[in-house]
Every structure is written in structure tokens, then in C-alpha cells.
Amino acid sequence: MAVTQQVITPPLTPPLGAKKDLAGSLLPHTSHEQNLIRLQRHLLSLPNDLLRHSHLAKIRQKDPRLFFAALRDDLTGLAPIVYTPTVGEACQKYSEVFQGPEGLYLSIDDKDKLPELLTAYRDTLDNVPRIIVVTDGSRILGLGDLGIGGMGISVGKLNLYVAGGGVDPHGCLPIVLDMGTDNQKIRDDPVYIGLRRPRATLEQATEFMDAFMEAASEAFPKVVIQHEDFYSEAAFAFLERYQNQYRMFNDDIQGTGSVILGGFFAAARQASKASGLPLKDHKVVFLGGGSAAVGVAKEMMNFFMMEGLTEQEAKERFWLIDTKGLITHTRHDVISGKIASHKKYFIREDTEGKEYANLAEVVDYVQPTALVGLSTVFGAFPEPVVRKMAQLNKAPIIFPLSNPTSKCELAFSDALEWTDGRVLFASGSPYPAQQYEGRTRVAGQGNNFYVFPGIGFGALACGATTITDRMITAAAIGLSESRTQEEIAAGLLYPRLERIRQVSAAVSAALVKQAQKEGVDTNEELRGLSDEGLREAMLAMQWHP
């Protein structure tokens, strides 16, 4: 990198005891480029990614322009540090390494004061928040209840909104709603900064959420609210409750659904090309019964319906396995009605009284073309199952999607090894490229970061009044169509991360177009633009460091 002295950074902090407006000539000058090099060298000198994450968090607070320029210059290298997998560890150790507030920490005890609190906060700001990422910390990635440590995930997602989506960082507001935690270990830690009591019930949480959604939408007009990492039952309940009323979406249900649908378009086409199987005949086995699994399966149904199947026929292309085995109509918890309501949609009615206790049994029975993991169980796709998939399919589709890497169902190297390199692979967290029989193989990263920045940005840009299911599906199609000829020829299921800004613009443009079709947009300036025109408009609206 060429080092120039032209750009002078904001004044350096004066020496202790000096007045704040100490004349600049008494201080050394350092250029933006020098600061970037210094930052890169410092990161290299640190012994682990958690320390790199902490250092970058400090830089983000002090000099956002530098932080986002560093991300822009090396997104592939830094995304695993500011986002998954390292962000998971940062959330686990949030109170331990806490170095100052990064967003809003709203306590359930302040439920009735939210309008005053948020309005007072707004009045201290120069920029009105445009995007909120909010969590209650109850199910952070696959790591479970981390209480107030969930703030780390809200911050991490917003980093990608800026770096990948081109949202102005001054309009980003990370929020954690503190409703207690059922994680005894962190609750007992003397440095824990959240409420030291069991987590609120869903009923109490819903009252708090009602107050929050209303107060946030009042205090910050036009804001887009992204729900993140709520435990499944709450995630579905809140999505259903607010989807038609506020400008909101749930990233784990809808973002993940959209990104996996996008990747499945590519994978199913490649697999069908190899095997000759009609697209509508793919069969998908899911390991996991949480919000992401059910959200992804429902979103993927669009693939089959676009191939001409009815909703019922499309649903029958899916087999879901939770901790009790395949979800069948004769299972005890199904008969007694105890099964979680979000799973009911995918109950198999055609199993004739037989139960299938685990993945291996289901794979033998179903003979699927695709395997999707959202179980949060490390190594849950074992060698015999993966080899069986390779025996059944010329190009087996295997998506071990649980995050972070410590919860992933299958490592990329094992997937290649056990399928003789024939696997069509996407994981949630990144794996480095692998050499396999003289070829460089790239793991697809089926992570919602390919779509959530574009969804939020698009909703903001067109002034959507709500975010509909069809807009989420349009985003998936926008994603899959954003691959270049080169990327398709290279067999990539997802576009290269280096092009995330263009990808986000394509996702936003597709979403805006759909919003216009449904009449939920309010920005007249974007109406009447061609697909290409919309993509260009989205690109032109992006913020750059």
C-alpha cells in the first residue's frame, strides 16, 4: 500500500493533563493509510482471534472510519474475527472482557419507561437510527442462552450491515433486551453485567417486546428492526405478532431461510445436472427442529413450488429430525400435543406407525438427495451417513449450517474425503479452501450475511411499511442470480465474499421490486426503475468509509 501524508486523522488524544483543543502542531501527524497498516500489523502480532476481536471493537468505537476501511480492504480475512465464529466466543466472554457500552442495554424492569428512555436517547444523537439489530441473548448462534452477552451478536451483525450492505454506521443501533438468563454459570460470575435472575417467561417477554417494538418505532421513525437469536418459540411468536405491523424481520427464520434457498437453487441444479433427476424430485432431510430449521425448510418449499408442486406436495419433500427422531404423526409428543407448535407443520403423516430414531435410520428410509444441519451438534453428520449420501447420489448436497464452527455438523475436509470430492457443500461458518486431488475446493458459506444486509437496506431504501414473506423469497432469488458466469463455472454455490457490496445491492433491488409489486413501498423515487436501474440506485446509496 502506498503511504501518503495527505489525509490527517481526527486530532489524536492529547497527553494526560493537556487541554482537549491542544494545538495540532504539538502532536505527530498520522495518515489514514498509516493507521490502516498499523492496525493490520497490530492484529498480526496478537496471539488469538478473541484478542483481535476485542482490539477491533475498541477501534470501531474510537475511529469507525478506520475500522470499516480495514474491513473493506480485507473482508474475507476479518469477517471470521468480527463475525462468526469468533463473535460466538466474544458473546460467551462478554462480561469478562467488557470494555464499555456498545449499544443500548434495555432491562425488562424498565418496560414502562421505554418511551421516555428511547426518546431521551434519540435527543442525544446527531443521526437517527435506521437499522436496529435486537436480541434477548436467549439463543446465541448454537451456543445457547448467553444473557446480556448477546450484545456481541447485535454488534457483529451491524458490522456486516456496514461492511457488506453499505449502511451508514451512524444509523446502526445494536440493542440487547435483558430479561435475565437461565445460564447459571454466567449468572454466578461476579463480573456478569446483566440481571442475575432466571429468564422471564414468554408471556412476560411478550409484554416487554410489545413495549419495545412500539417505543422503538415511535422514537426512531422508519427504522428497520432485525430480530436476532431469540429462542425458537419466542422467535416464531414475535415474528407472527409483529410482521404485519412493523418494519421488521427475523434473521434466523427468514434470513437463513432466504440464504439457503438461494444456495439450494444452485446446488440442486448442479446435482440434477450430474444425476438427471428432475428438480422437483429432490428430497431434503433436516437435522434440527429449531427456528432456523423450520424457517429454512418453509422457505425452501418455494423452490419446489416454483417447479410446479402444490404447497402440500412441496412440504412432502422435507423430513425433519429433532432430538427425539423423525417428526411423525405417531410420535408420543405429537399425539399428546406437547410438540412445539412451530414444528407441527412438518409432521410426517406417511410413516405407517414406524418411528425413525436418528439420522442414519432416516437417511436409509428416505434416501435423500440433500442433508441440512441446523442441530447445533458438533460432528452430527458422521462418516457412515456421509458415505451413504455419496453412495445414493452422484453429487450429494450437504449443508452443515450450525454456528459457530464448534457446533458445525461436518468439517469441509471430512465432507470431501468421505464423498470422494463429489459433495456440494455449504456451512454456516467459514472453512478455508482445501486442496483435494490437485484441485482447490472452496466451501460455500450458507450464512445469512449474504442477505440480511440487503434485506434491511432494501426495506429502508424503499420505505417499506412491512417486510412480507414474498420480499424474503425475492431476496433469495436476487442472491442466486447475482452469481457471475465465472462463479457459476467455478462451481460456487454462493458469490465470492469480495463482491458482497454488489451482491447486497442485487438482494436489495430484488426485494424493493417485490415491495413495489405488493404496494408496501413508500419511496416514489424508486418506482418505475428497471432491474438494472434499481441495482445501480442501491449501489449509489451505499455508504463508503
Ligand SMILES: O=C([O-])CC(=O)C(=O)O
Ligand atoms: O450469526 C450467524 O453467523 C448466523 C446466524 O444468524 C446464527 O447462527 O444464528
Ligand SMILES: [Mg+2]
Ligand atoms: Mg442468528
